[in-house]
Amino acid sequence: MEEILVQNIRFTNRVRLFLFFLFLTFFLFSKLIGISLAWSVIAIFILFLFATLISEISALKIWQKERAPRVNSSYFAHQLIEILLLFEIGYLIHPLFFFLLAIFYIIFSYFTFSQRIYPRIISLILFIGYFSFGILVYFRILNYYFPPPFFLNFSLTSAILICSVFFGENLSKSSENILETLKGKTEELMGKENQRFQREEEFRRTRAVWEKEMEKKIKEALVLKENLDQEKQKEKELEEKITEMEKFQKSTINQEVRKKIKEGKDQNLTIIESFSDGILVLDEENKLFLINPQAELFFDIKADELIDKPISELTKIPIFESLANLLEQKTEKIFRKELPLKKNLILQVTISPLMNEKEKMGTLIILHDITREKTVERIKTEFVSLSAHQLRTPLSAIKWTLRMLLDGDLGKLNKEQSDFLEKTYKSNERMITLINDLLNVTRIEEGRYIYQLLSYDLVEITQSAIDSYKGEIERKNIKFEFKKPEKKLPKILMDEEKIKIAIENLLDNAVRYIFSGGKIIISLGLLENEIQFKIEDSGIGIPRGEQPRVFTKFFRGVNAIRMETEGSGLGLFVTKNIIEAHGGKIWFESEEGRGSTFYFTLPLKRGKPR
Structure with a gap:
């Protein structure tokens, strides 16, 4: 019997030794796995109790097997109580005492956390007391010797208490954290309860105020609705009155408008009829x-x-x-x-x-x-024509007489006589030119301007007109340029004399209304179905307001009159009629003070002149 119990106790001690190393492992790695030291101690204590019960129950079963045939049930119960009291009270009291020690240590360290030396001194005192108490328990209760349990319990208890002494600070911190957490949770719960109570109280006060305010608002809304209904009724009545007034106004306005329209129509018809x-x-x-x-x-x-x-x-x-x-x-x-x-x-x-x-x-x-105007114009034209013819004959005679005197056919003249006769000759030339222009205008208006169409080279006609003005161009020091086309132009049907008159009129205006040292450029070009003539000068230009009258009879610009130059104002009128009679077009571009550019075109193929 004793051997069986001793074997059982040894087995139990091995289990306890294993739990001791398990406790050390928990203790060392408690920081890594997130478990506090206090929870590690509690877990080991529970395992100690569990191992003790298992070992004792197994020992009891062995003992019963050996002695069961010789004992009754009351004796078996008596022996179980004896074993528990004699052999295991020492093992049970160690963990129980340590558990109480741990609780005391946690409470004590909480109140003495600011003085770190006290937990260690108290742990040492408790260790000595516990060791002494364990010896007294073993030797007072047990009558025989069991060395392994004693030394194992002594070693286990010593290791636990030493760990408690050296790591008491961590346990203190853990206990502090636990109590602080419990304290914080308690305060948080109390604070939430107080807040809930305050919110309920505030809600009751707010609700009372809100109900009063809502009652006031509802009364105001009812009054406002009543006023709004009254306003809507008034607005409806006003709209009805406005509608009636608009109908009346429209009726009145329509009558007045119709009356005014009729009056205006009658007035317009009266004007038109008159x-x-x-x-x-x-x-x-x-x-x-x-x-x-x-x-x-x-x-x-x-x-x-x-x-x-x-x-x-x-x-x-x-x-x-x-x-x-x-x-x-x-x-x-x-x-x-x-x-x-x-x-x-x-x-x-x-x-x-x-x-x-x-x-x-x-x-x-x-x-x-315009019958009367045309009759007066016809009479005037006939008078001009008759006067021109009557003047042309004596002017021609005067011209040839002056030419003979200047050429010395009637005797030699001195310089003074020659200069005087030269001026007279030029004045006579201008009169003859004016007479010819008047006759040409008369023939154009009467439709008696006869055209003889033959094939001519426009370049040659232009060069001939330029040659007749070379002296005047050189006298005024004009920079003159004639740009002939690169390719020879085809000959076209035209009246050589009339086209030359048109070119001379354009060139005469350019030379007459340009300042000394100015520039004149004449150019010819071949377009798709026509030949284009262009003459540009840097003269006085034509005022914008007078440009629509350029091709009318007797037109002279205000700036041309200020230059005190001679001219009849018929040249451009004659030129326009000549070009249009050949089926061409004439136009110009001009800017006062900057010069003018005149263009005309002649078709390559055309019928009879108009």
Whole structure:
């Protein structure tokens, strides 16, 4: 029996030794695995209890097996109590005492954490006391010797207490953290409870205030709604009154507008009917919807026979045929043309579109009787023609007489006589030129300007005109340049004399209205189906406001008159008619003070001159 118990105790001590090393492992690696020292001690104590119970139960079973046949159940219970009291009280009291020691140590270290020496002194005192207490327990209770348990318990207890002494600071810190955490959690819970209570109290106060405020707002809203309903009713009544007033105003305004429109229409019709010129108005479909009495008189026809008829039907009336042709020829916004309607009736027709902001609404035709003006002009032309012819003969005789005197055919002249006769000769030349221009204008207007068309080289004609002005060009020190085309120009049908007159008129103006030392450039070029003549100068230029009158009869610019130069103002009129009679075009570009550039073109192939 004793041997079995001794074997069991030895087995139990081995288990305890294993737990001792397990405790050291927990203790050393408690920082690494995140477990505090206090929890390590508690875990080892529980394992100690568990190992003790296992070992004792196994020993009891062995003992029962050996002696069970010879004992009864009461004796077995008595022996179990004896074993637990005699053999295991020492083993149980060690862990229990250490557990109580640990609790005391934690509490004591919490109150003495600022003095680190006290935990170690107290641990040493407790160790000596515990060791002494263990010896007394063994030798007072046990009557026989069991060395292994004693020394093992002594070693285990000593190791635990030594670890407690040297690492008491960490345990103190752990205990401090545990108690601080518990204290913090307690304060946090109490603080949350207080906050909850305060929030509930504040909510009750706020709710009371809010309910009063809401009651006040609801009353104000009800009053506001009542006022709003009243305002809406007033607004509705006001809108009804405004609508009635607008209807009344519209009715009144419409009546007034219709009255004013009718008055304006009547007034316009009165003006149109009283107008001395004939007026015809076509709508956007070219139907005639208005004709005044003067137009009825011109065409000797009643308005009822023409209103609401398109122009295409009016062409069936012989007297309207020429007017319809003019409408087809119209290419400009405002178009003017002379129309011989009857033997003793010549009308100037002006055709203008009637436009609103974006589109054409119709066409306005104004018929102005120019019969009297044309008669006066014809009489004037005949007078000028007769006067020119009457003056041309004696001027020609004077010219040849002066030429004979200057050439010395009637005797030798001194220098004074020669200079005097030279001035007279030049004045006579200018008079003859003026007479010739007047005669040319007369022939042009009467349609008696005869053209003899033959094939000529425009370069040769231009060079001939330039040669006649060489003396004047040199006298005024003009920088002159004639740019001939690189390739030979083809010959074209033209009247050599008339084209030379046109070029001389352009060159004469360039030389006459340029300052000394100026520059003149003449150039010829071949375009697609025509030849272009160009002459540019650095003269006085033409004022912008006077440019539309350049090709009219007797035109001279204000700046040209200030230069006190001689001229008839007929040259450009004659030149324009000559170029257009050859089927060409003439135009210019000019800037006052910077000079002028004149262009004209002649077609390579053309029919009879106009």
